[in-house]
Amino acid sequence: MKRWLGRLNWRGAASIAAFVLLWTLLARLKAPGFAEIPDPAAVARAFWDKYLPSAAYWRSWAVSFERVGYGFLASQLLGIPLGLLLGTRRLFHDLVFPLVELLRPIPPLAWVPLSILFWPTAELSIVFITFIGPFFIIVINVHDAVRGIRKEHLWLARSLGASPAYIFRRVILPSVIPAVAVGMTLGIAVAWNVVIAAEMIASDAGLGRLTWEGYVSHTGTTVLIGMISIGLAGYLSTLIVTYAERKMMPWQR
Amino acid sequence: MAAVSVSGVRKRYAKDVLQDLSFELEAGALTVLMGPSGCGKTTLACMLAGYVAPDAGTLVLDGRPITAAGRERLMVFQETALWPWMTVLDNVMFGPRAAGTMSAGEARRKALELLDKFGLAGFRDRYPGQLSGGMRRRVELAQALINNPRLMILDEPFRGLDVMTRGLMQEYYLKLFAESRMTTLFITSELEEALVMGERVLVMDGAPARIARSIDVGLPFPRTPQVLASERYLEIKRVLMAALYLPGHRIEGGSA
Numbered sequence: 063m064k065r066w067l068g069r070l071n072w073r074g075a076a077s078i079a080a081f082v083l084l085w086t087l088l089a090r091l092k093a094p095g096f097a098e099i100p101d102p103a104a105v106a107r108a109f110w111d112k113y114l115p116s117a118a119y120w121r122s123w124a125v126s127f128e129r130v131g132y133g134f135l136a137s138q139l140l141g142i143p144l145g146l147l148l149g150t151r152r153l154f155h156d157l158v159f160p161l162v163e164l165l166r167p168i169p170p171l172a173w174v175p176l177s178i179l180f181w182p183t184a185e186l187s188i189v190f191i192t193f194i195g196p197f198f199i200i201v202i203n204v205h206d207a208v209r210g211i212r213k214e215h216l217w218l219a220r221s222l223g224a225s226p227a228y229i230f231r232r233v234i235l236p237s238v239i240p241a242v243a244v245g246m247t248l249g250i251a252v253a254w255n256v257v258i259a260a261e262m263i264a265s266d267a268g269l270g271r272l273t274w275e276g277y278v279s280h281t282g283t284t285v286l287i288g289m290i291s292i293g294l295a296g297y298l299s300t301l302i303v304t305y306a307e308r309k310m311m312p313w314q315r
Numbered sequence: 316m317a318a319v320s321v322s323g324v325r326k327r328y329a330k331d332v333l334q335d336l337s338f339e340l341e342a343g344a345l346t347v348l349m350g351p352s353g354c355g356k357t358t359l360a361c362m363l364a365g366y367v368a369p370d371a372g373t374l375v376l377d378g379r380p381i382t383a384a385g386r387e388r389l390m391v392f393q394e395t396a397l398w399p400w401m402t403v404l405d406n407v408m409f410g411p412r413a414a415g416t417m418s419a420g421e422a423r424r425k426a427l428e429l430l431d432k433f434g435l436a437g438f439r440d441r442y443p444g445q446l447s448g449g450m451r452r453r454v455e456l457a458q459a460l461i462n463n464p465r466l467m468i469l470d471e472p473f474r475g476l477d478v479m480t481r482g483l484m485q486e487y488y489l490k491l492f493a494e495s496r497m498t499t500l501f502i503t504s505e506l507e508e509a510l511v512m513g514e515r516v517l518v519m520d521g522a523p524a525r526i527a528r529s530i531d532v533g534l535p536f537p538r539t540p541q542v543l544a545s546e547r548y549l550e551i552k553r554v555l556m557a558a559l560y561l562p563g564h565r566i567e568g569g570s571a
Contacts, residue, residue, distance in 0.1 A: 214396035217366050220384040222462065223414030232409070236400040313400045313442040 100282045105290075108283035119272070126257055126268040126295060129185075133192025134253045141200035142242060148201070149208025150234065162201060170195040170256040174263055188265055192257045196249025200242065207241030208234060240314070243307040250303045254296040269295060318342035318498045319466060324362065324372035331523035332358055336372070338517055338526045340466075343496040345489075347509045349559065350519030356502050357393070359519075360470045363500065364390040376466055386414060389459040390468040395451045397443040403430065403454050404439040410462040422461075429457040449480040456491070467499045473508070485511050489536065506555060510548065511538050518558045528558040 082102050089101035100108075113119040148155050148162070170191050177187040211234065219229045261270025269292050276284025319340035326333040332355040340346050350356055361367040362374055365384040374381040376388060397406050407426040411417035417425065430436050433453045443451055452472055459467060469488075473481045485508065492499060501512050509516050513532050520527040532551055534542055542548060 212396070213366075214392045214394065215398060217364070217384060217390075218392075218396045219409070219413065220366075221364060221386065221389055222410035222458075223386045223416075224409075225413070228413050232401075232413070233398060236398070239400070311400070313444060 098280070098282050100286065105283050105286045109287050113287055122267060122269050122272045123291065123295065126261065126270065126292075127299075129189050129192050129257050129261075129268065130250075130253045130295075130299065132189045133257065134196055134250060136189075137193045137195075137197035137249060137253075138200055138242075138246065141197045141245075142204055142238075145201045145204025146208060146234070146238070148205045149238075150230070159205075162198070166198045166202070170252070171259055171263075174260060178264060184264060184266075188257065188260045191260045192253050195252035195256045196245075199249045199252060200245035203241045203245035203248075204238050207238040211237045239310050243310060246303050246307065247300070250299050251296065254292065254299065258292055318377060319363065319500075320375045321359075321363075322373055324359075324369045324374065325523075326355065326358055326362070326367070326369055333369075334523035334525060336519075336525050338529070340498055340500060341515075342498050345492055345499045345501060345512060345514050347513030347516045348500055348502045348519065349504065349506075349509050349516060349555075350524060351521050351559075352504060354519045354521050354524040356519060357470055360390060360468050360500070360502060363466065363468050364388050386410065386462050387465040388468065389462065389464040389466075390470060391452070391455050391459065391472045393471045393474060395443065395448075395455065397451060397454060397458070399443050402440050402442060403435060403446070406443065406454060407457045407461055410458065414462075416462075425461055426457070429461055430454075433457050447480075448476050449484055452476070452484055453487070456488070460491075460495075465498060467497050468502075469499065470502045471504060472501075474504075481508075488512070489538075493536065506552065506559070509555065510534070510552060511543070516555060518555070530555055530558065 086101045086103070088096050089099055144158075148159055173191050173194050174187075177190050178184070181187040181190055215233055215237065216229065219233045224232070257268070258270035258273070261268040262274040265271050269288055273285055273288025273292065276282070276286075276288055317339040321339070322337040324333055324336040325331070336359070348356055348359070358367060362369055363376075363381065365381050365388060368382075381388065398409075401409070404423070404426055407429060408419075408422045411422040411425070412419065427436070427439065430439055433456065435450060435453060435457070438446065438450065443454065446454065455472075472488075473484050476484060488501075489512065503509050503512070510532060516528075516530045516532060517526050518528040518530065519525070530551070534545070534547060534551065
């Protein structure tokens, strides 16, 4: 307990407290723009009374997490091999890379209409849109990382008699791990961005939908609880990804 | 007997770097290669290692032409090439495991033996990023020596080390060399280092470069402080300096 207290970031805690205080002040004074915005106490009360015991609220969490989980996982499982192929196979690169570069600038949300037309269920189309954002990020990161491998690292392995397959496994794969980590950090944030927007447009469940419903029904507390929940969910996901990254790179402490 | 013979080598990138470059390395000798910066020393080293092909000319080791990278010719690079994601032990074991010349147990035993000899026994489970520059260089030597190469190419290996470590590493390599008499090409841009290490010094000139001089150092080993203060040392230093800084010497970018 004492150790935990010692490691607590006091400055950060103070800044959050100051933020809540300012918010309270502005909401109580009905400052311009704050007419319909509830103060933190009202939000906390609504959370405690209505949301904390509500199964529907926690289902929103589960639904959004599941979409991000599937979309993100699929983006890594397909994107990392694609990036490796693009980086290592000349012919494949020449064939496929221009296509990647054409599709990459299309924002994930621009995929929404096509995705709804294409996929048989709304659920699949949302997972697909959540997949698109992190997918291109990881592909480009891994691709660039393969191209940026120091030539001495490859030369040395060749001199020591390693076969191409051995070099791939022992030199190329570990070389791109730091880039995979960066791609994952960026990707998980984008996945949350996209899933929330997609839920507002095209879903009847999830934290994005919850927030949107708060707006439609003029319930300020719901909007704020939705937003804070999304923030916490994103933060939690980042913690998980950061933990995975540490495990992936034992040589970087 | 010549172990390495290089003849008529030419290499052109944006402009001619090497032209009609020829020399021989005696088997079991430590030869130093010097020359102005940018004159193509590293390019030449990469050709001997088999990473870069010449536009013309031939490079031969023990009667066999050099056409690709191979385990009999190993290079220590200017910047460390140790793989940062492998422990010291895994880095050293890489060669025999990759080439399948030793069993895992045998490679491990041999690697530990070398690490012990190089004063790195306690560091086998560290990662290269956790070692000092001098230690990394010793790991690289172990990584090469476990394969018993026929030719060692060291490309300014001790550059960037502090003066103390540098002196120790020079002494270290000389001791190693005295034991193994492994044919060595040692590239440096430091005159003092050339005279501490070399039995013979090859001097390249500038753009496009050839071997301009071959100078027998003729100083006894070990090169003790007394040796390095002798008449002969001063004389050979003068000769080498004259070869390097000859008036009208074609230095890259210069018009002299």
